Amino acid sequence: xxxxxxxxxxxxxxxxxxxxxxxxxxxxxxxxxxxxxxxxxxxxxxxxxxxxxxxxxxxxxxxxxxxxxxxxxxxxxxxxxxxxxxxxxxxxxxxxxxxxxxxxxxxxxxxxxxxxxxxxxxxxxxxxxxxxxxxxxxxxxxxxxxxxxxxxxxxxxxxxxxxxxxxxxxxxxxxxxxxxxxxxxxxxxxxxxxxxxxxxxxxxxxxxxxxxxxxxxxxxxxxxxxxxxxxxxxxxxxxxxxxxxxxxxxxxxxxxxxxxxxxxxxxxxxxxxxxxxxxxxxxxxxxxxxxxxxxxxxxxxxxxxxxxxxxxx
RNA sequence: CGCGGGGUAGAGCAGUUUGGUAGCUCGUCGGGCUCAUAACCCGGAGGUCGAGGGUUCAAGUCCCUCCCCCGCAA
Numbered sequence: 001x002x003x004x005x006x007x008x009x010x011x012x013x014x015x016x017x018x019x020x021x022x023x024x025x026x027x028x029x030x031x032x033x034x035x036x037x038x039x040x041x042x043x044x045x046x047x048x049x050x051x052x053x054x055x056x057x058x059x060x061x062x063x064x065x066x067x068x069x070x071x072x073x074x075x076x077x078x079x080x081x082x083x084x085x086x087x088x089x090x091x092x093x094x095x096x097x098x099x100x101x102x103x104x105x106x107x108x109x110x111x112x113x114x115x116x117x118x119x120x121x122x123x124x125x126x127x128x129x130x131x132x133x134x135x136x137x138x139x140x141x142x143x144x145x146x147x148x149x150x151x152x153x154x155x156x157x158x159x160x161x162x163x164x165x166x167x168x169x170x171x172x173x174x175x176x177x178x179x180x181x182x183x184x185x186x187x188x189x190x191x192x193x194x195x196x197x198x199x200x201x202x203x204x205x206x207x208x209x210x211x212x213x214x215x216x217x218x219x220x221x222x223x224x225x226x227x228x229x230x231x232x233x234x235x236x237x238x239x240x241x242x243x244x245x246x247x248x249x250x251x252x253x254x255x256x257x258x259x260x261x262x263x264x265x266x267x268x269x270x271x272x273x274x275x276x277x278x279x280x281x282x283x284x285x286x287x288x289x290x291x292x293x294x295x296x297x298x299x300x301x302x303x304x305x306x307x308x309x310x311x312x313x
Numbered sequence: 314c315g316c317g318g319g320g321u322a323g324a325g326c327a328g329u330u331u332g333g334u335a336g337c338u339c340g341u342c343g344g345g346c347u348c349a350u351a352a353c354c355c356g357g358a359g360g361u362c363g364a365g366g367g368u369u370c371a372a373g374u375c376c377c378u379c380c381c382c383c384g385c386a387a
Contacts, residue, residue: 036387041315242384265325265339266351287318287384291325298339299326 001183004078004098006030006065006086007048011164014172015084015105016051022176026057028076030069032087033061066091073097080179083137084171087116092139102137103178105171107164109133109149111197114142119167120160121200124225126217129153130163132171134178136189141199146190148178156220159227205230212258212308215275216248234271234280236312242284251277260311263302269293271308285312 003024005016008031019026029052037044045053052059062069065088073081074097081102083090095102108118110133115121122130131151138144150170154163181187208230210219223232223246233240255261255272262270269280284290285300303311 036315038387039315039383039385041387284384289319289383294339295325298324299337 001025001079001100001179002027002077003179004028004030004073004076004081005048005052005084006081006088007084008032008046008087009085010047011107011168011171012048012084012086013051014168015082015175016048018172018176019082019179020055022179024179026055027078028060028072029057030060030062030065030073030086033063062088064088066094070094070097080182081137082175082179084175089141090137090139095137095139100182103147103175103182104135104137104142104144105175106133106135106142107131107167107171109151110135110142110146111192111194113198113200115200115202117200117203119164120203120225122225123154123158123160123163124221126221127154130167132167132174134171134174143192143197146192147187148174148181150174156224159224161228203230208232210234210243212271212273212278214273216273216278219273219278220246220248235309237310239286241280241308241312242290243280243282244284244290245282246278246280249277249279255305256307258307258309260302260304260306260308263297263304263311265294265297269297269302 001024003019003026005019005026006029007013007016016026016029029048031046031048031052034043034045034049036042049059049061060069060072062072065073070091070093073094078098080100081098082105083102084105085107090102106114106118107130108114108122109129109131112127113121113130119130129151131149133149134147135142136144136147150173152163152166152170158166178187203226208222208226210222210232212219212234214222219232223243226232227244232243232246234243235241249270251261251270251272253261253272257273259272260269261272261277262268269283270277271280280293282290283293283296285296302308
């Protein structure tokens with residue numbers, strides 16, 4: 001079966017790898033164009049492209065596949081397209097090319113968490129379970145009929161990073177199963193229930209701002225949901241303090257939300273929040289590297305009793 | 314050549330402007346105090362100051378080259 005794979009970030013890599021391992025015939029790989037990234041503005045290949053090249057696969061990098069990728073795709077004459085976090089929207093014309101259809105690996109239990117950042121949103125909304133859904137892509141965003149699903153629990157230790165890693169492995173497995181059953185002709189297919197659906201917008205940096213009026217649990221979830229990107233942060237005088245890890249802390253005093261109630265190498269850095277307190281475990285000051293709050297406090301001081309915003313020295 | 318910050322004891326930092334015997338907090342080791350302790354007191358070990366070269370009587374500090382880390386922007 002002629003398969004065209006479309007994917008871009010690290011999440012997509014296990015799916016492509018699994019297809020290769022399964023001996024599928026991959027006739028082409030579509031991924032986002034190389035872009036300047038990181039310090040120095042060096043151009044970097046997407047993780048999918050890197051893997052594709054090591055296996056000698058032909059790589060296509062249209063800016064917008066629905067505009068300048070259609071011809072290439074048609075020439076490839078795929079039986080099936082597989083997408084996993086490709087990052088571009090497929091038009092009906094694109095979807096019409098593969099004979100069987102387009103299978104998408106989506107990192108949530110659809111119809112919940114449609115959109116481009118399902119893993120982050122699942123943690124942000126304190127879901128206890130999420131998972132992978134394979135689906136047949138249609139012209140809507142994550143609205144196509146569902147094929148196979150597998151649940152994955154979310155623990156308090158999970159961050160978007162760790163959970164995404166877990167889900168990508170599960171997704172790769174489920175993708176292979178899905179293709180097997182499509183080939184066998186016994187793959188279940190179910191319409192999405194529109195009344196249960198949620199659509200989550202793309203992540204923005206501003207979503208990382210910690211509002212200490214919120215409950216500790218919500219802040220805890222936000223920190224995990226936005227790790228490793230875009231990362232939660234607290235406002236300080238003129239700048240921001242990135243918060244990589246935090247946890248709710250016991251506190252029954254009456255300090256106003258946002259007040260620093262402890263800041264030393266023994267107790268750590270604790271801030272009063274809406275319903276208690278939050279201990280900032282791992283932080284990163286501007287121009288500095290990330291480190292435990294306790295290590296940070298060995299060399300720098302934060303005033304206790306003031307709002308964190310004003311307490312950085 | 315996108316903009317910028319930084320590499321000093323096991324950890325986190327100061328010291329570099331105005332060269333002149335390397336300092337702080339914590340940890341660590343030993344001793345003491347205590348019912349006890351993550352508390353307190355006394356004492357000790359631990360650093361070729363990222364690498365190489367240069368200037369100088371003298372370089373963590375000034376000059377040149379290189380390596381590594383990080384923030385912003387994308």
